[in-house]
Amino acid sequence: MLILLKKQRAFYSLFLLLLNFAVLAQTPSPKREFRAVWIASVANIDWPAQKGLSTEAQQKAFTAILDDHQKNGMNAVIVQIRPAADALYRSQLEPWSEWLTGKQGKELSSPYDPLDFMLTQSHQHGMEFHAWFNPYRATFDAKAITAPDHITRRKPEWFIKYDGKLLFNPGIPEVRTYITSVIMDVVRRYDIDGVHFDDYFYPYPVANTAFADDSTFTRYNNGFRNKNDWRRNNVDLLIKGISDSINAVKPYVKFGISPFGVWKNKAEDPAGSATRAGAPTYSTLYADTRKWMQLGWIDYLVPQVYWHIGHKAADYKTIVEWWSLNSFNRHLYIGHSAYKVGTDANAAWQDSNEIPRQLRLNRSLPAVGGSVYFSSKSVLKNTNHMQDSLRSYYCYPALVPLMNWKQAKPLPPTTIVRAQQTTKGVYLQWQPVADARYYLIYRLEKDRFCDTPIWNKQYWEPFHAELNNPARIVAKVFSNTTRYLDVAPLEEGKYTYVVTTLDRLQNESAPSQSVTLTYKKYSL
Structure with a gap:
């Protein structure tokens, strides 16, 4: 009897999967849609898979990742090249990343440039390459051993220790100048398609632990009396400055940000979403993400909507529909929590239909132009047939959406x-x-x-x-x-x-x- 029940469950699961594929296949496939994965280097999450791999192993692994995601229908990759004031590329400003070489500052054993290689391979696979920077993180954890020339050693007065990590102090003008110079160095020297930030601005709060920037506020308050408004302005200045710098040098390079999914809860502002999220970007991380879209400082936003449909405090549907009404004609893509599929204890994430349901909702909203998945490894594991679902959903290729505010000279047809x-x-x-x-x-x-x-x-x-x-x-x-x-x-x-x-x-x-x-x- 037990064997029969197991067979029935297996048959039912297969039936649901096939039904899901059939529904996905009937969903109209747009010619333009942003489809990307985050490829995280920090802690060797995605690439490289471990520290100190040979050049050949690094290159082979990255190419294999692109091969698989090309089959998954992706047309862009967002690759972390600066996880903690370090570099996965040849830089005169910051040391080699420990996640690449095994020890921060240690030279590669060969003269190749990983970023050049990744760019070439991504473009050969028909994918945009968005260079992912962590602007404010200087060390990943309390155990970090920094190189002798790391910026934390050269300019210790620029940093605040919080939750065991060293973070750039956003209120210091020289910090903004330095971060901008690091990013623009990459923009100038490499053929990247986009600059990308994730959700780390001011740190996620730790209970009963203050971020010690009182003296900075006293010295650099710029006329602000409210520290929270001053902190938001500090982040605004960085975002606006980088936006202006990119547009002055290479206006075709895109600038995108992937913040925590909720800007404000409606309880703190009627303009916010009907959510009860614990760390809204505006009041907790001091990142006014909606404003950046409204003023056109960024080209696209990827809110990390890492909740399931029906979540009590932060419902996926509620948040995505809110963002679709607050995108201000900038591009809106949605960040999906692929890492929760089949691993999170909530029943929704045990259901192989959760991500497909989210994708169908996205396509029903004209303002939503695509999806990004965290992270590459979670997609490739194919837990609960997630990768199979994507290959069904993305069965036809797509071009990335057009940004009409970026001027382009029409190209002639070929023969x-x-x-x-x-x-x-x-x-x-x-x-x-x-x-x-x-x-x-x-x-x-x-x-x-x-x-x-x-x-x-x-x-x-x-x-x-x-x-x-x-x-x-x-x-x-x-x-x-x-x-x-x-x-x-x-x-x-x-x-x-x-x-x-x-x-x-x-x-x-x-x-x-x-x-x-x-x-x-x-x-x-």
């Missing part, structure tokens, strides 16, 4: 110069376009639209509709190549190919001329 069937597949080649970032290849069945030239308005609409269908996208290839081999197992018949050009913000050009060929199966 297909060769299209032929080979023994390995359909070979395409096209002309290069100056300033292209990617090329997008579409494959359409012959009967999906008329052969009449696309500039004839009578036939433009059905053709345009096909190019707005992500199911027609075959591949997105980086601009260092102008050729592609379509190895998909096609049925015999006529197929039409079109290539478009994407700039670095993924604005899309007009299509190339269409090329149609008759596909025939080779007999062995």
